[in-house]
Amino acid sequence: MTGTKQLLIIALLFFTLCAAIIAATGMGFLQIAPQEVVEILWNRILGRESSTINPTFPFVVMEVRLPRILTSALVGGGLAVAGAVFQAILLNPLADPYTLGISSGAAFGASLAIILTLFGIVIPAWFSIPVFAFIGAMATLIGVFSLASTDNKLSSNTLILSGVIIASILSAGIGFIKYLADEQVSIIIFWLMGSFVGRTWSDVFTTLLIVIPGLLFTLYFARDLNIMALGERTANTLGVESGRVKKMLLVCASLITAICVSVSGIIGFVGLIIPHLLRMILGPDNRILLPACFLGGATLLLGADTITRAWLPSEIPIGVLTSLIGGPFFCYIFRKKQLAKAS
C-alpha cells in the first residue's frame, strides 16, 4: 500500500512546513528576511551572538513569534491527527475531534475557570484556563465512555450519540455560565472562538509533550486501524484486538484534542478537512495518512494564524477564520463527492 509517490508527498509536506515556519517567523509588523530568521535560529542553536543582525530581531523571533508559531503548528497537526484517528475508529469519514463532545467539555471547563473569580477564587488565568479546559475535556471523555459502555462493543453509533447527548448538556451549562458571567462574558466568548495570541514556550512544550508521543502511538497502531476499516468483527478474525485498540486510540486522540483545545480554544474544521483532503490525495492507508495529517494540519493552521496575525488589519479569532474558510470549502468537497457517487 505504500509507494514512492506517497513518501515523496510526505517529504514535500515536511519541507513545506519547515519553509512555512521560517517564512511566518519573518512576517509581521517587523519584517525579517528568511535568511535572517535562519541565521538567528542557527546562532541560538550554536549559542553564538550575531553582530550583523538588528539586536531586537532575535528577541522578536525567539520570544514573541516562534512560540506562537510552533504552538499553532503543533495544535494544527494534533487536531488533524486526532481527526484522522476518530474517522478511522468511528468508521465515519465525517467525524472530527469534536464529535465526541470533547470540545464542549473543554469549553465548559474553560468557562468555569473564567467565572471562578466571581466567587472570589483567584487563580491566574494563564494557569486555570488550560488546566480546567483539559480536565473538562477528559471528564467529558469519561462521561461519554461510561454512557456508551452499556453497549459492550463500544459501537460507533453509540459513541457518537453519547457524544451528542453530553455535548448538548454541556452547551446548556456553558450558556448558564455565560449568563452568570455578566461582565466577564466577553472573555468567555473570545476564548471559545480560539486564539494563539501571547502563547509562550511553556505552551509549546506542554503541547509537544502530548502531541508527538500521541502521534507515535497512533502510528504504532496505524496498520491495525487500516484493518479495522473492515468492521470490528472481521478485524478480530484478522488478529486485531479491535476492542482494545479502539479504546486506547480513542483515549490517545482525545488527549491530543484536549491539550490542543486547552492551549488554543475551539478551532473547528482542521480535524475534519485535513484528513479528508489528504485522504483524497494519498488514499486511506493510515500509515501514510497520519504523518501527512500532522504535517498538513500544522502547515494549514500556522498559515491561517499568520494571516490573522500579519495580514489582516485587525486580528480576528483563528477559530472563526478556520470555520469561515473551512466550512464552505467542506461543503464544496462534500457536494462534489456526492455528485461523483451519484454519477
Next chain:
Amino acid sequence: MTHNNLLFHIDKLSFAYRNNTVLKDIDLQLQPGKFYGLIGANGSGKSTLLELLMATLSPASGSIRYREKDLNNYSRKELATKLALVPQHFSMDFEYSVRDVVLMGRHPHIPRFASPAHHDLEAVEQAMETMDIHHLQDRPVIALSGGELQRVVMARALAQETEVLILDEATSNLDIQHTIAIMRVIRKRVDENGLTVIAAIHDLNLAAAFCDNCLVLKDGALFANAPVNKIFTTNILQSVFSVNANVDQTSGNGHPHIQFQYQ
C-alpha cells in the same frame, strides 16, 4: 479418523446474552477437510455458534477445543492464521482498492512494521485470480456492486490461507450465478486442499448441494449432525422449520433436492 485428529471439539457448550439463553449443552466434534453446513431457523443460535468458534465470544459454560487445545489459549493473531471469516454484510467507508482489501487478509502473516513478502503478494494474486476479480484490482471497493464486493471479501478470506473458513450466510445477498460460482470455488478447495468449511446457510437446497454434513440447530440446541442425505428428510424439515416439503434423494449425484409445498 482418530480422535486427536479432530478440528473442533465442543463439550457441553452453553451461551447466554444477559439472561437470554442462546445455546445450551452443545456437544459437537468437527473433522478437518469437510464442508459443514449450519442450518436452523432465524434466532436458533447459528451466528452465536460461529462467533464462539471464532472466539469473538467466550462460552458461558462448557468448552471449545481447537486441535485439542482450548480456544481461549490461542492468541488472536494465532487464530487469525487458522480461521478466516466471510461475513454476510460488508461495507466500507474508505476508498481502499480491491487489492488493498485482499492484502488485508495477509495481515496476521506480516510482522507489524514489515512490508508484504513475496509469498504474501503471491497469495493475494492467486486469491484474486480464483475469485475472478483480477481486473478490478485497482478499483476502490466503494465503487463495486454487491456481487463484486462479496467476491472481494471471499478473496480476502482465501488470501488469509487458513485451514478453516467460516461463512456466515456469505452468499445470501448474491444472485444465483455468483452464489453457485463462490460455492464451487469453496467446494473445490475442500476437495483438493483439505480446507474445512463451516457455513451458516439459509438456502437449504444450496446446503444440500454443496455440504458433506449438516449441523441443525433448533432453539439453541443441536438437533442433528449428520450427512446431508440423512438431514434433508420430510420429517426433519417439518420439525425444525415447520414446513412441508418433499425431498428427492435420487436426483443429481446423491445430493438431496428439496421441494417446498407453498400452499
